[in-house]
Amino acid sequence: MQGSLVDAFARQGVSRRSFLKYCATLASMMALPPVAGRAMAEAMAAARRPSVIWLPFQECTGCTESITRSHSPTIEGMIFDMISLDYQETLMAAAGHQAEAARLNAMQDNAGKYLLIVDGSIPLGRDGAYSCIGGRSNVEMLKEAAQGAAAVVAVGSCAAFGGIPRANPNPTGAVSVSDIVKDKPIVNIPGCPPIPVVMTGVLAHYLTFGSLPELDAKGRPKAFFGETIHDRCYRRPFYDQGKFAKTFDDEGARNGWCLFELGCKGPVTHNACATAKWNGGTSWPVESGHGCLGCSEPDFWDAGGFYKALSLPADPLGIAGAAAVAGAAVGVGIGFANRAKQGAAKSAHETTTLADLEK
Amino acid sequence: MTDLQFLTWVRGPGLDIAVGIFLLGVLWRLFEIYSLGRSKDLSAPRRTPGASGLHTVFRRSLPPPGMLKCSPVSYLGGYIFHIGLAIVVFGFAPHILLIRNLTGLSWPALPSQFVDLAAVVTMAAMTVMLADRINKPAKRFLSTFEDWFTWAATFLPVLTGWMAVQHLLLPYTAMLALHILSVEILLIVLPFTKLFHAFTLFGSRWYNGKVNGHRGVPV
Structure with a gap:
């Protein structure tokens, strides 16, 4: 097995053996057959280097931190060596107009083929003005970038589900990627942040097989999110x-x-x-x-508080006290009405009929 | 609405509404029933050993002579599913946690495997009793919509709770939410159906025992 990636790894002190072990681990974590580890290693080493555009929206950069700083030196971080990361604000050297130009170039040159990674939610409030890059709103950029993407990977809970920005009362009108993009395959890799190996696992799967892994109903890779x-x-x-x-x-x-x-x-x-x-x-x-x-x-x-057990009420009971008082009042009221009825029946010498007993 | 949102709703506003209606209904009916009263019996009481309200409270828990053989499913099934329900409701750790949160009372939990067994036995007993109610012409004739409905309202919480623990049919989150929802339905209907016997059982036994005891009849 040869390739620029293997050489790059060797320079950083990661042996070919470690790389193969890592690929085998990835394959087994994704419940793929053992041979898939070898296939992954070969595909990644061959370094087809597909273009990847990483758009950061309403986020905290924790997802990027998670994948790049998981441990050092990190093979997960080196996954960036096997893709052509053409736009990633945190990691790229370019800034300002140069950065935007790099993004547009990558989108034009690889139209229909690039992988779009998104972290952060997309605010829709005030026409998306809550989060803008280069004077353009996130929602505008996402729609534009998704058009030419082969697939979209929503990294982190914010991109996948709206995350913390979407928490009640959601002041920015934050939504997830799948709320905006409807016509492209989307993989959700939620987590705050997501586990690095899950992110690389999905990328490795895409590089090896040219397709996205099997997903659950919430768009998450079943291999990692199949069990609680x-x-x-x-x-x-x-x-x-x-x-x-x-x-x-x-x-x-x-x-x-x-x-x-x-x-x-x-x-x-x-x-x-x-x-x-x-x-x-x-x-x-x-x-x-x-x-x-x-x-x-x-x-x-x-979801009702981090320190509250699942079997406990999510919110304090608000109407219980008032309901109890109301119930008692209704009961007492009906009691008085019944007493009055009984008294009236007694003074009128009414008799009890069979029909009364059937009531 | 996702599973977790559904669960959060049933744990939050859903529970609040259900507990509110439950408390309203229970207090309403208890005040209404106990304020009904009866005219005073002016006759001299006939004292007979074993004839009193307290005696009847206990005696009615036992089948009258010969009845166990005549209707074994009703008695044995009834015992099994009531005891099973008590074990499941009051012995399962998450349930105790809820009770502690709402009332401050708590006690040690039973092992979850034992509670699981109790749930299965409870459901089996309830199913046999339902089959018996369908099969026996007299029971079927006496059954109204309320009987079938309250059976389902009692059975569903046990079934959904057991299925949630066993991870059957639906993801745990959705099944847990359905379980809590089914309990909320039970809480809402309990004060207004025959399920209210949970509150009136001993009072009405005492009442009957006392009235008959006054006449010297141990029932």
């Missing part, structure tokens, strides 16, 4: 045994018991954290003692 955190969680046996940490520093927490009562959203969150882990496989939120926030699900920010 809860189902793959190493603390799951404690849930089944009814052993829960009640606070973050009690005996249960120290014993590594289930964090369900502390608000863990693992049961309703589809992601690969429990298996792929973070920071080069060091740990992941639940392993470090904090419940899952559910960041890869739509509207996780408004």
